[in-house]
Amino acid sequence: MKWITTLKENNANYPLDRKFNEFNKEYFDEKLTNYNVKWTAATSAAGGRYYSDGETIELSTYVANIVKKEYLEEVFDYILLHEMAHAYVYEVFGDVKRAHGKEFRSVFLPVVDAAGLAHLNHRGKVTQIIIPLEYYTKDYIDKEKQKQQKKKDKPSIG
Numbered sequence: 001m002k003w004i005t006t007l008k009e010n011n012a013n014y015p016l017d018r019k020f021n022e023f024n025k026e027y028f029d030e031k032l033t034n035y036n037v038k039w040t041a042a043t044s045a046a047g048g049r050y051y052s053d054g055e056t057i058e059l060s061t062y063v064a065n066i067v068k069k070e071y072l073e074e075v076f077d078y079i080l081l082h083e084m085a086h087a088y089v090y091e092v093f094g095d096v097k098r099a100h101g102k103e104f105r106s107v108f109l110p111v112v113d114a115a116g117l118a119h120l121n122h123r124g125k126v127t128q129i130i131i132p133l134e135y136y137t138k139d140y141i142d143k144e145k146q147k148q149q150k151k152k153d154k155p156s157i158g
Contacts (some may be wrong), residue, residue, distance in 0.1 A: 001103055014076045016038075016080070017099065019076075019080055020032075020035070020037045020057075027115070031088060032084060034086060035087060037056075038057075038059075039059055040061070042060050043062045046079075047079040047134050048079040048080065048089075049071065050083040050086035050087050052095065054087070054090055057080075059089060063075060063079070064138070065140075066136055066137055067135050067140075068134075068135055068136065074117065075135065077115065081108070082112075085104060085111060088107050089107055092107075
């Protein structure tokens with residue numbers, strides 16, 4: 001396996017390879033082998049991505065800039081488990097029609113519950129991570145408020 005082992009952004013130190021191996025053993029019956037798990041600088045709010053090539057999982061370093069340090073491990077654990085659930089579904093069920101369909105939910109929801117992270121889901125909704133507002137940095141919250149204000153202030157056409 002090819003690894004970038006840790007994240008050193010925003011003074012974070014998330015051991016991606018160790019976490020992947022631990023989660024693979026504990027929650028996925030060690031079915032996830034030969035995966036290239038790596039960091040990406042993508043600024044997606046999703047925080048991670050599983051590629052259906054059956055080989056790649058990425059986590060975004062962007063998350064380390066918008067989440068308070070004390071919550072980073074919890075949030076990265078959730079994101080990694082989410083992407084690993086996609087990989088597991090691919091390994092067990094093959095290529096499924098809906099990314100967050102019944103096969104995914106049957107795998108992911110029990111995993112995040114067992115990991116103690118179910119509170120980051122909203123009523124079983126698995127299409128996005130629901131990060132509590134208090135987890136975000138003040139700078140990120142301020143920027144989001146400015147974006148919302150600009151949308152409100154924008155004159156309507158018509």
